Amino acid sequence: MRRYFTLILLLCAILTAETKFAQPKPSFDNPRQIVFSIKSADDAEIHHVLSSANNVLKFYGSDNVQMRIIAYYHGIKALQSVHKDIALRVRALMLLDVEFVACGNTMTTKKIDESELVHGSEIVTAGIVEIAERVKEGWVNIVP
Numbered sequence: 388m389r390r391y392f393t394l395i396l397l398l399c400a401i402l403t404a405e406t407k408f409a410q411p412k413p414s415f416d417n418p419r420q421i422v423f424s425i426k427s428a429d430d431a432e433i434h435h436v437l438s439s440a441n442n443v444l445k446f447y448g449s450d451n452v453q454m455r456i457i458a459y460y461h462g463i464k465a466l467q468s469v470h471k472d473i474a475l476r477v478r479a480l481m482l483l484d485v486e487f488v489a490c491g492n493t494m495t496t497k498k499i500d501e502s503e504l505v506h507g508s509e510i511v512t513a514g515i516v517e518i519a520e521r522v523k524e525g526w527v528n529i530v531p
Contacts, residue, residue, distance in 0.1 A: 418453045419443075420526040422518055425462035430473070433465045437476045439531040440485060449483040455521060456480070459490035459514030463497060466504045477505045490514030 421443060425436050436456065444452055458465045466489050468474045477487055488509045493499070501510060511517045522528050 415450050418451050419447055420453045420521070420524070421455075422521045422526045422528050423454070423456045424514070424518055424528070424530065425456060425458045425465045426460045428461035428464040433462065433473055434476070435531055436465075437473075437480065439529065440480060443529075444480075444483055444485070454484075455486045455488055455517075455526075457488045457490070457511075457514045457517050459493050463489060463493045463499060466508045467499065468503060468505050474505050478507075481505075481507050488514065488517055490517075 421440075423436050423440055425433055427433065440454060440456060443454070456465075464470055465473055465477065466487055481487065486509060487505065487507070488511055489504055491510050491512045493514065494501070494510065504510075518528060
Protein backbone atom coordinates (compact mmCIF):
# COMPACT_ATOMS: atom_id res chain seq x y z
CA MET A 388 0.00 0.00 0.00
CA ARG A 389 2.85 2.33 0.85
CA ARG A 390 4.47 1.75 -2.56
CA TYR A 391 1.16 2.45 -4.26
CA PHE A 392 0.80 5.74 -2.39
CA THR A 393 4.41 6.72 -3.22
CA LEU A 394 3.81 5.91 -6.89
CA ILE A 395 0.68 8.09 -6.95
CA LEU A 396 2.59 11.01 -5.37
CA LEU A 397 5.43 10.65 -7.85
CA LEU A 398 2.98 10.55 -10.77
CA CYS A 399 1.23 13.70 -9.51
CA ALA A 400 4.56 15.49 -9.20
CA ILE A 401 5.50 14.58 -12.76
CA LEU A 402 2.16 15.66 -14.18
CA THR A 403 2.30 19.05 -12.50
CA ALA A 404 5.97 19.78 -13.20
CA GLU A 405 6.63 22.97 -15.11
CA THR A 406 9.56 24.10 -17.17
CA LYS A 407 11.84 26.44 -15.27
CA PHE A 408 13.16 29.35 -17.31
CA ALA A 409 16.88 29.88 -17.55
CA GLN A 410 17.94 33.36 -16.48
CA PRO A 411 17.37 35.87 -17.80
CA LYS A 412 13.81 34.92 -18.65
CA PRO A 413 12.75 35.48 -22.25
CA SER A 414 11.28 38.90 -22.91
CA PHE A 415 10.69 41.38 -25.70
CA ASP A 416 14.09 42.94 -24.96
CA ASN A 417 15.82 39.59 -24.51
CA PRO A 418 14.09 37.07 -26.78
CA ARG A 419 15.07 33.44 -27.12
CA GLN A 420 16.83 33.12 -30.47
CA ILE A 421 16.00 29.85 -32.19
CA VAL A 422 16.88 28.45 -35.58
CA PHE A 423 15.17 25.44 -37.14
CA SER A 424 16.18 23.73 -40.36
CA ILE A 425 14.19 21.92 -43.00
CA LYS A 426 16.25 19.63 -45.25
CA SER A 427 13.71 16.97 -46.25
CA ALA A 428 10.98 17.12 -48.91
CA ASP A 429 8.84 14.72 -46.88
CA ASP A 430 5.55 16.47 -46.08
CA ALA A 431 5.33 14.88 -42.63
CA GLU A 432 8.84 16.09 -41.71
CA ILE A 433 8.13 19.61 -42.99
CA HIS A 434 4.87 19.78 -41.04
CA HIS A 435 6.68 18.45 -37.96
CA VAL A 436 9.20 21.31 -38.08
CA LEU A 437 6.41 23.86 -38.60
CA SER A 438 4.41 22.37 -35.72
CA SER A 439 7.48 22.38 -33.46
CA ALA A 440 8.10 26.03 -34.28
CA ASN A 441 4.47 26.82 -33.53
CA ASN A 442 4.70 25.00 -30.17
CA VAL A 443 7.78 27.03 -29.20
CA LEU A 444 5.94 30.25 -30.09
CA LYS A 445 2.93 29.20 -28.04
CA PHE A 446 5.08 28.39 -25.01
CA TYR A 447 7.20 31.55 -24.96
CA GLY A 448 4.81 33.94 -26.71
CA SER A 449 5.71 35.27 -30.12
CA ASP A 450 7.01 38.56 -28.65
CA ASN A 451 9.61 36.67 -26.64
CA VAL A 452 11.12 34.66 -29.50
CA GLN A 453 13.23 35.50 -32.51
CA MET A 454 13.01 32.57 -34.92
CA ARG A 455 14.52 31.69 -38.29
CA ILE A 456 13.62 28.58 -40.26
CA ILE A 457 16.23 27.68 -42.87
CA ALA A 458 15.18 25.57 -45.87
CA TYR A 459 17.92 23.87 -47.86
CA TYR A 460 18.51 20.75 -49.97
CA HIS A 461 15.18 18.98 -50.60
CA GLY A 462 13.62 21.02 -47.79
CA ILE A 463 13.44 24.02 -50.15
CA LYS A 464 10.04 22.52 -51.02
CA ALA A 465 8.75 24.09 -47.78
CA LEU A 466 9.20 27.56 -49.28
CA GLN A 467 7.86 26.89 -52.76
CA SER A 468 4.46 28.55 -53.10
CA VAL A 469 3.19 25.76 -55.35
CA HIS A 470 2.81 23.50 -52.30
CA LYS A 471 -0.35 25.25 -51.07
CA ASP A 472 -0.92 23.49 -47.71
CA ILE A 473 2.67 24.04 -46.61
CA ALA A 474 2.76 27.60 -47.97
CA LEU A 475 -0.35 28.44 -45.94
CA ARG A 476 1.36 27.38 -42.71
CA VAL A 477 4.55 29.24 -43.66
CA ARG A 478 2.60 32.46 -44.26
CA ALA A 479 0.77 32.01 -40.94
CA LEU A 480 4.10 31.71 -39.09
CA MET A 481 5.41 34.75 -40.98
CA LEU A 482 2.53 36.73 -39.48
CA LEU A 483 4.08 35.89 -36.09
CA ASP A 484 7.42 37.34 -37.29
CA VAL A 485 9.06 33.98 -37.99
CA GLU A 486 11.72 34.52 -40.66
CA PHE A 487 11.96 31.93 -43.43
CA VAL A 488 15.27 31.61 -45.23
CA ALA A 489 15.97 29.81 -48.52
CA CYS A 490 19.37 28.45 -49.48
CA GLY A 491 20.60 30.19 -52.64
CA ASN A 492 22.92 27.30 -53.50
CA THR A 493 19.98 24.89 -53.43
CA MET A 494 17.90 27.25 -55.54
CA THR A 495 20.69 27.43 -58.15
CA THR A 496 21.18 23.66 -58.18
CA LYS A 497 17.45 22.95 -58.48
CA LYS A 498 16.87 25.90 -60.86
CA ILE A 499 14.29 27.53 -58.57
CA ASP A 500 13.53 31.18 -59.23
CA GLU A 501 12.91 33.64 -56.40
CA SER A 502 9.39 34.21 -57.78
CA GLU A 503 8.54 30.57 -56.96
CA LEU A 504 9.06 31.12 -53.23
CA VAL A 505 6.47 32.12 -50.66
CA HIS A 506 6.45 35.93 -50.66
CA GLY A 507 8.56 37.27 -47.82
CA SER A 508 11.16 34.49 -47.88
CA GLU A 509 14.74 35.65 -47.51
CA ILE A 510 17.49 34.16 -49.67
CA VAL A 511 21.01 33.59 -48.38
CA THR A 512 24.01 32.20 -50.23
CA ALA A 513 24.28 29.00 -48.20
CA GLY A 514 21.68 27.64 -45.77
CA ILE A 515 24.16 25.57 -43.79
CA VAL A 516 26.42 28.59 -43.31
CA GLU A 517 23.40 30.63 -42.17
CA ILE A 518 22.74 28.04 -39.45
CA ALA A 519 26.42 27.99 -38.43
CA GLU A 520 26.55 31.78 -38.18
CA ARG A 521 23.39 32.03 -36.09
CA VAL A 522 24.69 29.34 -33.72
CA LYS A 523 28.00 31.23 -33.46
CA GLU A 524 25.97 34.31 -32.42
CA GLY A 525 24.38 32.27 -29.63
CA TRP A 526 21.16 31.12 -31.30
CA VAL A 527 19.83 27.69 -30.30
CA ASN A 528 19.69 25.20 -33.18
CA ILE A 529 16.73 22.86 -32.81
CA VAL A 530 16.50 19.74 -34.96
CA PRO A 531 13.10 18.12 -34.30
